[in-house]
Amino acid sequence: MSRWTKVRRDVVLAAGRMTMMVAAIAAGVTGVGAVLAADGILSREISRNYLSTTPASATLELDRVDDALLEQVRRRPGVLDAEARASISVRMRIGPDRFRPLLLFVVPDFDAMRMATFTRESGAWPPPQGTMLIERAAREMVPRGPVQVVVPGRAARTLTVSGTVHDPALAPAWQERAGYGYITRQTYAWLSGSAVLDQLKIRTATPAVTAREVASWLAAQGRQVHEVQVPPTGRHPHQTQMESVMLMLLIFAGLGLVLAAVLVATVIGGLLAQQVRQIGVMKAIGARTRQVAGMYAAQVLLLGVAATVAAVPLSAWAGRAYAGVVAELLNLDLASAAIPLRVPLIQIAAGVLVPLLVAAVPIRRAARITVREAIGDYGVRQETVSARLKGLNRTLLMALRNAFRRPGRLVLTLGLLAAGGALFLTGLNVAAGWQRNIDEGLAARHYDLDVRLVTADPALAERLRRVPGVRRIEEWGYAPTSASDVVTTYPDGGHGSFALRGVPEATTMVDFAVESGRWLRPGDTDAVVINSLARNPLPDTEVGDALTLKVDGRATTWRVVGTVREVGSPAAAYVTRSAFEQRVGPARDLRIATNDAPAVQRALADSPVEAATVSTAELRAAVDGHIYVLITALIALAVLMALVGLLGLAAATGTGVVERTREFAVMRAIGATPRTVINVVLGETVFIGLLSWVLSALLAVPLSLAVGRVLGDLAFRTPLPLTISPLALGLWALAAVAGSALAGTAPATRAARLTVREALAYV
Incomplete structure (x- = not known):
């Protein structure tokens, strides 16, 4: 029982560092859990929303579709059902001199739809002649009040919006910079002068095969088949995009968890270095290597459990909130915000096992130390490469030498902070690369309007x-x-x-x-x-x-x-x-x-005869609308990673200050003021922060290339150009200096307040 008493005592005495480790692990586990929870909710709900519309397996664009043809098609082998529809692209006036595309879907019978369905939200059903129902996501795209529309080859007409519907099979109208409307066949005839339906929608278990067979049969019947459309089966237009976004966010969140685990290893390594002589004493009175290792492993296990307990509900809230934001952007209804059981199970495994596995290396090394090695340990190194530094201010020289005393810990701390900074820079670099890509792409277009004629x-x-x-x-x-x-x-x-x-x-x-x-x-x-x-x-x-x-x-x-x-x-x-x-x-x-x-x-x-007009300004808004959610989430995770890195620096500094307690006593005894002690500690942390800035900038280059390649291929099928954001470098330089100074403030103040008697009494 005595070793468990020691575990409790260590936790109490190092409460500040333990709290930092719990916070870091909790941040990493929260990030992973939030992304997994949002992905679990959205993957389920995007499929449910899309399939609830009973989407057509294929759409054939013909010269005309009549009732007799429908009956014949329904009897074709492999065809489960068939319906006739039509659509017409018009321009709607959104200002005195501005127009926007409006895609009108013609539904012969609103009460008899069996595929490509949508649900009423408000207004008359079906819409009276001369009116239209609009998709709810198109409300900001369609002007309020009567809508003047220009139909190719016809005089301008005015449509009244009589209500709204929800059609989750469509990409959100605000992203496409267009309006979606639903009209009856009578309104269609009133607008266009023709009531001919020209779209044949079919449902089948073998979409491509059956659609080709039906198209061949129609051609043999003398019908003109303009196009055969077979969208990916059961997949929303933005489903692949969403899955790729979630995968990228999960990678970033996973890296955050690894950073948190490295922080644990750094702090535990410092704690073990501080307690080398205590380990020697335990071994001298009979403690076995396995017992010593188990004691410190239990500390890490307790930290992981505490962090996971805090992270699971927080990540559930964050995941549901993010899923709600994405669902609104994708025009989805969340029937359930239930998080799959696998998500908390993965969080528990990650929060408990990952820190334990990473900390196993310093724990194993410390537990295997012999009694002679432990008794002979004299603490921090006295001769380092920094000893060659000459001609510097004495306080600055001491700060630099302190930074290099524990090369192993310096490498871990620098790696932790540099990795967090690199992820932060990568997020902003990718955002800048996205904007540059759009700027260059639109600069290649030397026109302002694209007018497509019938x-x-x-x-x-x-x-x-x-x-x-x-x-x-x-x-x-x-x-x-x-x-x-x-x-x-x-x-x-x-x-x-x-x-x-x-x-x-x-x-x-x-x-x-x-x-x-x-x-x-x-x-x-x-x-x-x-x-x-x-x-x-x-x-x-x-x-x-x-x-x-x-x-x-x-x-x-x-x-x-x-x-x-x-x-x-x-x-x-x-x-x-x-x-x-x-x-x-x-x-x-x-x-x-x-x-x-x-x-x-x-x-x-x-x-x-004019059919559709697209301006470069609307085009840019449409392109930006497809991806800014990813950029925002990427930057948010990058900020989280940077915070984990700064926590690591604070924890490492705290450990170093504790190790040098007697050294500070000697400094005070020979005349050093509290301000000198504070300057030495802050000089060390700021130096590490500046060094990490350099490493972050270097590491961010390959990371930005990799993420830009994935994101560019997702959106444009071409990599994003590597863009180093000056704003990102400036922000991280400021964060590295200010954050490292803040990280060293508490331990520096604590060291400066120690009296000579208290410091010399430290064991």
Whole structure:
């Protein structure tokens, strides 16, 4: 029982350092638990939300779908159900001279939906003619009151918002910078002049196979099949993004737990160094190595248990809160905030075992010391490399020598603080790299508006050239395309889309960075250049390969001559406009560079053929909206890691001060003032803080490269550029100096208050 009494006594006497260790372990376990809890909740709820809509397995875009065709399709082998729908893309006025895309989904019977469903939240059901229900996440995208919409080829109409619905199968409207509306077939006819439904939605157990078979059968029946869309089965448009984000956050949180464990090893190592003679005495009176090791291991075990007890409820709260924020951003309803049982079990194992495993090394080394070695131990080293330092202020010289007295502890402390700082710098570097990537990507676009037309209209381009403020207009080719019989496009028409674009030979509108091969040249008749996101539908395509792209059911073959880095656009393949017009059709896309975008918008308001307008400003907002949650969480975890590092410095400094208690007594006895003692201790900690800043900056470079590669591939299929943030370096320099000074303040003050008698009586 005496050794357990000693354990309790050690904990009480080193209460400050023990509290730091508990706080550090709790921070690490909380980070891991919060990420795991949020991931467990979101993974379950995103699937539940998406599947609750009974999403269509495939959507076939045809010339028309009537009741007779529906009945025939429902009887086809492998088809479980079929419904007819339609959608129309219009422009809605959001200001005197501003417009925004509005995607309207046409539902023939709101009460008989069996797939691609949504739920009513407010308003009339179904919406009366001339009104629309909007998706609840689109409320900030759609203006209040009557909404004026411009339909291609028709006069402007005014729709009234009659209520809201929840459609979790769609990406949030605020991220896409567009509105989502739901209208009846009667309203559709009133808007467009036609009530023809042109989308065939089917449910099947084998989506791609059955969709191809149905498409072939329809073609044999004389029906024109424009596109076959088969989105990933059972997966929300942003599910892959969310999973990748959570994996990255978990890696950062795991590194935080490792840092906390290293802190424990550092402090326990210092405590053991302080108690070498006590260990020698215990061994001299019969204690075995296993008993000594078990005694100190029990201390670490108690610390881990205490930290885990504090971390589990805190991480549960943080995980639920973060899941709630992400759910709101992804437009999900959380039916349950229950955390999977595996999460607290992993936390318990991590909080108890990881610190114990890391601390096992110094515990084993100390427990195996012999009685002779223990009695002969004289404490801290007297001769170190710092002894060669000459010509420095005496107080500063003592501070530097103290820092190097325990090289092993210095390495651990520096490693701990540098790792925390490196993670902090990495978080801010990645955020800066993201912004730089967007800035460079948008700088490669030398236009302000992208106007997509339903049909080619050269007269429109000529009219727009006369609009004041318009500097240049280029006519581009545009056509949805696919590399196979099916595309992975979602119902919103954006996620998973792939387009073939015809570029004017002398274009000045884009200046993409070429990653491999070359850009298009005048006279190219079969050359194609693909952008970064084209690696999704074309994962194995290389420069020199032949590439077959289908446009409106017709196959066109091209030769890949290059790849370019493009930010902010879906997958695209670029060919010369002359080749596009020869093999696909006339140009029907306008790129406009203007000093007065509202004036162009006013001119477009009267156009009978304009279909959609995207401004570079809206594009930037859409790109930023997809990832800022990750950047924010990454920076928050980075700050947490930096705090763990500063706790490690405080704990190591406290241990060093205790070890040098008698030395401080001698200093006081020969005339040193309390201020001198404080300056020596603070000089040591500030020096370590500055040294860690240098190491952090160096370590952050490969870390920023690695994280930027993962994040860039996730968002753009191209790595983020390595960006060293001056702001991050400045903040961490300030944090390292101020934090290290703060970490040394308490032990320095304690050392300065010791009287000579108290210090000499220290055992």
